[in-house]
């Protein structure tokens with residue numbers, strides 16, 4: 001194993017990747033991938049906490065992997081794998097469930113959010129979701145977890161669980177830090193800019209998918225909700241639509257908010273929305289083309305999953321063995 005610091009992160013195959021998944025998470029995965037020893041997962045076990053169509057779940061991970069690679073994650077340098085291919089995730093999750101408090105899980109915003117939206121399927125997996133996420137992270141002794149702002153609370157809980165466990169058994173787990181972008185950590189729905197853009201709740205016209213066609217992307221930006229002023233100015237509370245578009249434009253172009261305000265000074269929202277749409281097309285078009293090519297070679301993708309699971313299992317099992325020993329489980333002979 002290398003002595004580089006370790007990164008781990010994951011995305012659920014609960015739908016097609018969005019501009020939010022890219023700007024909030026994958027962009028940083030790529031940025032950090034040379035410097036760190038990286039594990040990037042497709043968390044299918046987390047995805048089934050909401051009902052998934054099996055025939056779709058059989059395809060989405062391949063699409064997601066093709067997009068990870070097209071974004072710039074080299075499968076030779078990064079360990080790319082499917083969560084359910086590494087049984088240690090489920091095994092450690094069970095143990096950690098026993099070191100995670102009901103009260104802690106009850107306070108998780110994602111649980112409150114998702115259970116509120118889906119009252120007919122408030123299953124136990126949705127409730128204990130953060131214990132599985134903690135297992136994902138702690139198995140690899142990750143230093144850093146690059147995620148969007150919505151996941152900060154889960155990383156904090158992971159640290160609390162690790163501290164509790166280490167307090168009883170000694171230094172078993174490394175304490176991970178979240179790594180959240182300064183701009184783009186919470187991309188909002190284009191039609192409802194006070195809601196997070198989300199792949200499992202596709203609001204009509206509010207969500208940009210990474211594989212959307214250029215003409216569709218431009219059309220959706222043209223229709224994006226703004227406000228009754230005509231001034232491009234950053235003000236999240238009073239101008240959530242414009243502020244969201246400014247965030248998107250800022251991460252796509254590297255320009256700061258003041259520079260953007262100047263660029264569109266005296267111009268209408270129409271011009272601004274057009275430019276944001278074009279900037280997003282410039283960003284996503286090459287990714288879409290590359291992902292489409294990669295997706296045609298299923299055997300290549302399957303092989304990446306196979307190698308990824310092997311590498312990941314090796315590291316994960318080391319931590320799991322240590323945990324089993326510490327809690328007093330008898331070693332299988």
Ligand code: ATP
Nearest residue numbers: 012014020024025147148185186187197198199200
């Ligand atoms: P779902 O709707 O299925 O719950 P999601 O669209 O919220 O999913 P996740 O799989 O939960 O996406 O998240 C993948 C990663 O992308 C996480 O690190 C998350 O914080 C980040 N992310 C997701 N949506 C956004 C967004 N709108 N803005 C910034 N980051 C985001």
Ligand code: LTN
Nearest residue numbers: 008009010011012043046133136
């Ligand atoms: N809960 C995360 C996905 C996720 C994850 C992880 C992120 C599952 N396991 C481990 C970082 C590290 C989400 O984005 N909803």
